[in-house]
Amino acid sequence: MWTTAAALAAVVKSEGADLVITGKQSVDDNSGAVYAGVAARLGWPLVSAVTKVIEIAGGRITVERMVEGAQETVNVPLPAVVSVGKEINEPRYPSFMGIRKANKANIPATPAASLGVASGSGKTQWTNIRKPEERKTECVMIDGASVEEKAAKLADALMAEKVI
């Protein structure tokens, strides 16, 4: 993950960007680490879990973010890295013209070595990759003449399971 972060940081530098916006985490290994690595390598401030950009003015950005039980309003100087959550925006559908333009877009590829990024081995290794034990349940259907009777039977069962 830090090699990826170093490569992205190098590109950000060469592009002269002032603001890097990223998502929350990848959908496969859910690490949520690369943007932190980009910020750390660039030495830029990082604000994660951002739900709203309030203002970009005077070389600073003000955002709202959500943590457990609280909403924070944070202001940092640019350049900065901001990772956003689902609340940030309703994604738009690509337009027909946009799709046509994308077909013809030139996507430059830069070898990692030319960015000065060593594609060395990672600091962690994954082993023993396996399927978790399948959840095996026999669903007990609660029957009853009335909804009250069903509720009482379920309450009996849950109290016997000691989960209430």
Place this chain on the structure above:
Amino acid sequence: MSVLVWIEQNNGGPVGNSFEVLGKAKEVAGALGVQTVAALIGGDAANAEMVRGYGADVVMTVASPLLASYRLSAYVKALRAAVKATGATVVLMAATVRGREVAAVLGSELDAGYAPDVVDLRVEGGKLVAVRSVYSNNILADVTFSSPVQVVSVRPRSFPMPEAGAASGEVRAVDAGLSEGDIKEQVLEVKSTDSGEISLTDASIIVAGGRGVSNDPAKGFELVAQLASVLGAAVGASRAAVDAGYIPYKNQVGQTGKTVKPDLYIAAGISGAIQHLAGMGGSKIIVAINKDAEAPIFEKANYGIVGDLYQVLPALTAEFKKRLGK
């Protein structure tokens, strides 16, 4: 050498999930033959006394007026000072929003191996092994490290909450040499969104609603909330309910929401899409309430009621009111 746990503080007190991690950290430290350190950054000095009850060998405090409110760069710097002062080789914290960003930045700055959001930890052949649950909780992987320092964030409720005992362990302090000029973030406002509700990731009981409330969403989620209130439970929702705007995203359970591990999960009007099951399949007991007897949620549930949630939920609320004397 030591195993160090960052004890996160939120709304004035330590976050309970941090103690789950500390409980496991003592086991890991024992197997590695090193000390356990609980690091307390900023906050009230009285909290150090409370932390002493959880059995760390050392409670390391980093105090400064600059740490009064949480700021990522300042907290990472403070934590680095604690890591250095205690020679920590394993750094653990709860995988909360703050825990995950602190761990990632710390790991990156130390060029350390980082395992995020792990669900188990063990020591094998004198080395730390962390277990990750990835690909929507469909794959488990053992993570081993090739760096001298290892950083890990731990998914809440992966380990049992230890009991507090008599205060032990020595309290030490380290100065992180912070200056305001070095801290780039300004916190303009912190608004509590904690209207007494229980957070999903902490909850031992969750009552969740889904697309099945679409006839009258406001009423449906009111019924969900009423049952949750009687049971002392958190309120969850499926993505369908969140996308339809019935309830905010922070309540979403599933692949693109929160992963939860309660003792009891009551799913009302949730069909059980694989993305939802990915987020709550680790629950100890699952109860499904659904009009459709063929809904896939029943395949994963321990108990099922086929019926209309608008009738079943109020009946359950009344029943538990009676039983729990509320």
